Amino acid sequence: MDEARGVTGAAPGRTGRLSLLGAWERPVVRRGPGRREVRDYEQADEVSWLRCRVLGLLGTTCYDDVWPAKRRADLELVAVDGDVIGVLDVSVPGPEATIETVVVHPDLQGQGVATALLAEAVRRLERFGVRRVDAWTREDVPTLRWLARNGFVEDGRHLEVYASPAEVGTVLSAKLGLEPVGAVLRARIEREAELRQRFERVHVCRRVVRDLRP
Numbered sequence: 689m690d691e692a693r694g695v696t697g698a699a700p701g702r703t704g705r706l707s708l709l710g711a712w713e714r715p716v717v718r719r720g721p722g723r724r725e726v727r728d729y730e731q732a733d734e735v736s737w738l739r740c741r742v743l744g745l746l747g748t749t750c751y752d753d754v755w756p757a758k759r760r761a762d763l764e765l766v767a768v769d770g771d772v773i774g775v776l777d778v779s780v781p782g783p784e785a786t787i788e789t790v791v792v793h794p795d796l797q798g799q800g801v802a803t804a805l806l807a808e809a810v811r812r813l814e815r816f817g818v819r820r821v822d823a824w825t826r827e828d829v830p831t832l833r834w835l836a837r838n839g840f841v842e843d844g845r846h847l848e849v850y851a852s853p854a855e856v857g858t859v860l861s862a863k864l865g866l867e868p869v870g871a872v873l874r875a876r877i878e879r880e881a882e883l884r885q886r887f888e889r890v891h892v893c894r895r896v897v898r899d900l901r902p
């Protein structure tokens with residue numbers, strides 16, 4: 689993976705390399721076609737994991753969902769080819785699991801990476817007795833297509849409204865000396881037309897589910 693190109697491309701105008709967490713320790717050497725594998729996440733993967741996630745989300749409606757540190761999950765898989773090229777995190781609170789994160793590096797999408805990660809997760813979840821897995825997604829077409837291809841069906845939807853400083857003042861007022869300068873607000877899907885008229889950034893959030901083999 690040409691990581692330097694990917695990172696620089698994500699931050700036009702910057703010279704040199706941009707590191708998500710501190711300085712580069714060594715120059716990035718273009719790795720040849722290495723051995724790709726899916727394995728469990730390890731602590732040493734964290735920086736590479738965070739870069740993969742943030743770069744993969746840049747081209748989606750979740751472009752501003754940036755994590756400075758990895759959040760832990762019950763099942764944490766990575767696809768690696770030298771660096772982390774794909775990530776899949778699943779929380780498993782009981783017989784139903786939730787995909788918390790599934791992201792593939794933008795330079796390497798469409799090569800079966802996410803499908804391989806999901807296949808391994810499904811194998812493990814079924815062995816563990818999990819009956820259903822769900823995920824939350826917005827209106828990103830490649831993502832919706834990938835989920836449908838992989839057996840997920842829609843089970844419900846709601847709205848997420850990102851109110852700008854100007855917009856938020858029309859629905860929230862200052863309390864306790866706290867002036868709202870923006871907000872993320874949830875609403876019922878039935879109010880879509882009305883809310884789209886009032887707010888610039890409105891997402892339809894879909895819950896998709898896939899039943900697993902008993």
Ligand SMILES: CC(C)(COP(=O)(O)OP(=O)(O)OC[C@H]1O[C@@H](n2cnc3c(N)ncnc32)[C@H](O)[C@@H]1OP(=O)(O)O)[C@@H](O)C(=O)NCCC(=O)NCCS
Pocket residue numbers: 744745748790791792793796797798799800801802803804823824825828830831833834837
């Ligand atoms: C959605 C996402 C995870 C899919 O990852 P991916 O690795 O590109 O997915 P895959 O390669 O497994 O499958 C995608 C396509 O590549 C095709 N493909 C699969 N294996 C392939 C291969 N070996 N060579 C070429 N194409 C292949 C598949 O047919 C599939 O086609 P489709 O789009 O018509 O369904 C990725 O696009 C992504 O990271 N998106 C941004 C983050 C995001 O939205 N995450 C999901 C939140 S729920």
